[in-house]
Amino acid sequence: MAAAADPAADQNPNPKGAKPHEPNAEAEFAEEEYDEDGEEEEYEEEEEEELDGPAAAAAERERVQSVFQRLSSDPVAIRVHDVVIEGNTKTRDEVIEAEVADLLRAAPTVQDLLHAASVATSRLHRLEVFDAVKITLDAGPPELPGTTNVVIEVVEAANPLTGSAGVYSKPEARSWSLEGSLKLKNPFGYGDIWDASGAYGWDQTTEVGVGVYLPRFKSIPTPLMARASLSSQDWLKFSSYKEQLLGLSFGLLSTMKHDLSYNLTWRTLTDPSRASSMAIRRQLGHNLLSALKYTYKIDQRDSLLRPTKGYAFQSTSQIGGLWDNKGLRFFRQEFDVRGAVPLGFYNAALNVGVGAGVILPLGRGFMNSSSTVPDRFFLGGQSSPVCSVSGLSSLLGFRKRGVGPTEARRLDPNESGSGSAAPPGRDYLGGDLAVSAFADLSFDLPLKLFRDAGIHGHAFLTAGNLAKLSEGEYKNFSVSQFQRTFRSSAGVGIILPTKLFRVEVNYCYILKQAEHDSGKTGIQFSFSSPM
Amino acid sequence: MASAAAAAAAEWEAAERKVLVARKPCFGLPTACPTSLPVLLYLRLAEVPFDIHVDTSFPDADHIPYVEFGDCVAFNNERGGVIEYLKEEKIVDLNSKHPSVSPADVVSTKAMVSTWLMDALQYELWVVTDGSIAHDIYFSDLPWPIGKTLHWKKARDVKQLLGITKLNAAEKEEEIYQKARAAYGALSLILGDQIFLFDNSPTDADALFLGHALFVLSALPDASVLRGTLQIYENLVNFVEHHKVRLLGDSSSPGLGSSTSPSSSTPRKRASAGQSYKPKPRAKKERTVEEKKFRQRSKYFLAAQLVAVLVFLSLMGVDSSELDDDDGIDYED
Numbered sequence: 067m068a069a070a071a072d073p074a075a076d077q078n079p080n081p082k083g084a085k086p087h088e089p090n091a092e093a094e095f096a097e098e099e100y101d102e103d104g105e106e107e108e109y110e111e112e113e114e115e116e117l118d119g120p121a122a123a124a125a126e127r128e129r130v131q132s133v134f135q136r137l138s139s140d141p142v143a144i145r146v147h148d149v150v151i152e153g154n155t156k157t158r159d160e161v162i163e164a165e166v167a168d169l170l171r172a173a174p175t176v177q178d179l180l181h182a183a184s185v186a187t188s189r190l191h192r193l194e195v196f197d198a199v200k201i202t203l204d205a206g207p208p209e210l211p212g213t214t215n216v217v218i219e220v221v222e223a224a225n226p227l228t229g230s231a232g233v234y235s236k237p238e239a240r241s242w243s244l245e246g247s248l249k250l251k252n253p254f255g256y257g258d259i260w261d262a263s264g265a266y267g268w269d270q271t272t273e274v275g276v277g278v279y280l281p282r283f284k285s286i287p288t289p290l291m292a293r294a295s296l297s298s299q300d301w302l303k304f305s306s307y308k309e310q311l312l313g314l315s316f317g318l319l320s321t322m323k324h325d326l327s328y329n330l331t332w333r334t335l336t337d338p339s340r341a342s343s344m345a346i347r348r349q350l351g352h353n354l355l356s357a358l359k360y361t362y363k364i365d366q367r368d369s370l371l372r373p374t375k376g377y378a379f380q381s382t383s384q385i386g387g388l389w390d391n392k393g394l395r396f397f398r399q400e401f402d403v404r405g406a407v408p409l410g411f412y413n414a415a416l417n418v419g420v421g422a423g424v425i426l427p428l429g430r431g432f433m434n435s436s437s438t439v440p441d442r443f444f445l446g447g448q449s450s451p452v453c454s455v456s457g458l459s460s461l462l463g464f465r466k467r468g469v470g471p472t473e474a475r476r477l478d479p480n481e482s483g484s485g486s487a488a489p490p491g492r493d494y495l496g497g498d499l500a501v502s503a504f505a506d507l508s509f510d511l512p513l514k515l516f517r518d519a520g521i522h523g524h525a526f527l528t529a530g531n532l533a534k535l536s537e538g539e540y541k542n543f544s545v546s547q548f549q550r551t552f553r554s555s556a557g558v559g560i561i562l563p564t565k566l567f568r569v570e571v572n573y574c575y576i577l578k579q580a581e582h583d584s585g586k587t588g589i590q591f592s593f594s595s596p597m
Numbered sequence: 598m599a600s601a602a603a604a605a606a607a608e609w610e611a612a613e614r615k616v617l618v619a620r621k622p623c624f625g626l627p628t629a630c631p632t633s634l635p636v637l638l639y640l641r642l643a644e645v646p647f648d649i650h651v652d653t654s655f656p657d658a659d660h661i662p663y664v665e666f667g668d669c670v671a672f673n674n675e676r677g678g679v680i681e682y683l684k685e686e687k688i689v690d691l692n693s694k695h696p697s698v699s700p701a702d703v704v705s706t707k708a709m710v711s712t713w714l715m716d717a718l719q720y721e722l723w724v725v726t727d728g729s730i731a732h733d734i735y736f737s738d739l740p741w742p743i744g745k746t747l748h749w750k751k752a753r754d755v756k757q758l759l760g761i762t763k764l765n766a767a768e769k770e771e772e773i774y775q776k777a778r779a780a781y782g783a784l785s786l787i788l789g790d791q792i793f794l795f796d797n798s799p800t801d802a803d804a805l806f807l808g809h810a811l812f813v814l815s816a817l818p819d820a821s822v823l824r825g826t827l828q829i830y831e832n833l834v835n836f837v838e839h840h841k842v843r844l845l846g847d848s849s850s851p852g853l854g855s856s857t858s859p860s861s862s863t864p865r866k867r868a869s870a871g872q873s874y875k876p877k878p879r880a881k882k883e884r885t886v887e888e889k890k891f892r893q894r895s896k897y898f899l900a901a902q903l904v905a906v907l908v909f910l911s912l913m914g915v916d917s918s919e920l921d922d923d924d925g926i927d928y929e930d
Contacts, residue, residue: 332742332743340660340670340672340674340675344665347670348650350654350655350658351652351653351654351655351658352654352655352656352739352743352747353654353739353740353743354739354740354742354743389740390740392738392739392740393740474668476668476669476670477608477667477668477669478669479604479605479607479608479669479686480604480605490668
């Protein structure tokens with residue numbers, strides 16, 4: 067803004083009163099920090115400087131100071147006349163305007179405009195297609211007093227193709243994975259980001275996929291995502307089947323709290339080991355999953371790695387069967403509540419959480435039909451229930467998928483006849499109703515060395531249970547029986563956050579387990595993503 | 598080994614229920630899949646009581662059909678198949694009950710049925726017909742994208758297995774039908790006017806051939822070459838009819854050319870399948886030469902277009918920098 071530095075100017079400063087620009091004599095002031103409502107602002111001011119000597123410089127300084135004084139004392143009204151976009155060769159103007167124009171035009175005063183400008187800068191940075199963004203407030207046309215032109219200068223990413231590799235933890239995945247991806251930024255000028263990625267997970271999951279991310283599509287305000295992927299998961303050890311998925315997923319709505327996505331997946335279950343139990347054998351084959359998934363999430367905890375205060379809530383609803391009556395039809399609902407309470411000493415905090423989930427098949431005769439195994443709930447595994455919000459599945463001390471209804475695997479009479487072979491083992495089938503809860507007390511360790519490194523200790527108590535409701539089993543379900551058969555474990559441990567992983571060393575003691583559960587008392591390690 | 602075989606037989610005896618998992622019934626047959634039907638017939642011939650469970654979601658599985666008894670299972674893709682497993686484990690062995698039957702003859706007949714006749718049947722089912730029969734049997738309970746993809750995959754696999762390419766399609770077809778004719782002729786001679794193929798006593802060869810012939814006569818359309826060939830041999834047709842009534846309890850006559858199977862849900866479909874039954878390979882060969890020329894020409898045309906576009910772009914690309922919009926700062930002057 068060509069500041070009206072003349073102290074004699076009236077209350078509505080007229081930018082026209084400032085000295086006009088001359089392109090051959092420009093000076094830029096270094097970024098000033100301007101405090102407004104406790105927030106830091108940055109803006110640049112371009113002003114002409116007459117090199118007449120120290121007197122002129124002094125007059126200049128006075129002028130600038132008076133501008134600041136006026137800005138800090140009263141709101142100074144201004145109107146944005148035009149938003150000018152420069153520097154975009156590939157990116158379309160509409161994309162940038164749609165992101166920030168309304169925000170800038172709505173600012174009624176200079177102070178608000180400065181605040182809006184910084185918000186706009188960060189929004190444009192978040193698109194990830196620009197290397198640099200600079201917003202300048204310039205003088206409006208001379209015939210319109212009290213107006214300004216906002217100039218947005220962008221520098222597009224010099225190298226549109228970037229690659230990355232790393233260890234990530236996805237919310238749907240049950241553990242961390244090694245992922246490599248290539249990203250192509252903004253090839254069509256809509257701020258679109260295309261990526262191709264491959265991932266290998268700790269639980270024998272492999273996935274390759276391509277996706278596209280559009281920050282806005284016509285008038286839809288939230289970003290859209292589409293992804294095609296091919297993945298396979300190996301559950302042979304736990305449930306005697308392998309899963310192959312070929313799918314399309316579309317992220318329709320994605321904000322801080324809400325997330326809506328549609329998934330169309332061709333899922334194939336096979337059993338190359340030919341050792342599965344009857345319940346799993348009946349489920350082998352192809353099906354089409356056409357499902358809409360809605361997630362509502364609030365996370366007010368103060369930290370993701372070691373929450374000491376706050377609460378979090380997540381609800382995930384999934385409804386499948388939008389294709390026709392030949393696809394999978396079910397309704398799946400999950401709730402998760404967490405809370406953290408600080409206790410005064412040793413930086414200690416008590417984290418508690420409860421999670422519950424249910425899956426119901428839909429369609430004719432749904433009371434007697436069965437739910438599909440991959441969509442059911444499983445408990446077990448070493449992942450920490452404290453960190454993530456969707457921790458319904460973790461039950462420390464028990465092996466992954468190691469809890470719940472089971473069925474004997476196929477018996478090979480030749481092997482069992484020889485007398486020396488072990489019994490065939492059991493498949494874990496998962497449950498239609500799952501409830502789990504935990505309480506975790508975390509505290510700093512007495513040594514300063516540990517405290518500085520972020521190493522802390524914790525004592526925990528976890529409990530959970532699974533029940534089968536489908537295929538008519540709901541008639542045999544009783545709440546008291548369900549309560550009586552709750553599995554539980556307790557223990558203590560040390561948490562070491564390193565750059566690559568978050569390592570937990572726990573000693574778990576199984577308090578209660580059912581006949582076929584695979585829980586083990588002893589020392590266990592768990593690795594999770596450091597996020 | 599003896600103890601192991603005895604273990605399997607003991608499990609079989611101890612099992613309360615035996616369950617045969619096979620593909621869905623169609624065309625008046627309890628299971629319309631040509632791989633599952635012989636197993637069902639073998640169990641019926643052996644007078645073993647069993648239940649049938651229908652599998653609708655895994656049409657391309659190798660392990661179906663399979664028989665469950667207790668916690669044990671006999672799969673199709675293990676130890677030579679369900680029938681071979683049952684014979685080996687001495688659980689159900691039809692051949693052993695009649696020692697006068699020459700095993701060499703039985704084995705060679707089985708080999709003929711399971712190679713030449715099976716090839717001819719697969720060829721007709723997957724390559725020649727328009728696909729509606731296969732769809733009804735295997736894919737009607739799957740969502741259509743999955744069904745279509747699996748169908749295409751299977752047709753391609755069958756062509757590969759039979760060694761059929763565009764060039765040799767007509768020859769291969771001739772070869773396949775010739776072998777089928779020879780096989781039917783031999784079987785007709787073996788059967789004569791007996792009730793079963795060998796010595797009036799049932800063997801697994803009977804189950805295999807009966808399964809094949811029942812499918813050909815019940816499911817394939819009227820215009821099918823294989824069906825026509827089989828119908829030439831009256832004693833074979835009578836053999837099928839007789840055992841169909843006995844084993845499957847159906848009183849319709851499948852072999853006389855008309856679509857009069859009252860329990861079948863698809864008499865209409867058979868007729869329509871016949872209408873759309875095209876001798877595809879021959880037509881393909883005739884069209885191939887012209888098609889080749891046309892395709893070649895269109896490829897050249899497209900290549901020329903592409904080159905022209907590339908030349909245009911590279912010439913115009915030199916001046917592309919002038920196309921930038923310059924929203925300059927509004928200088929006051």
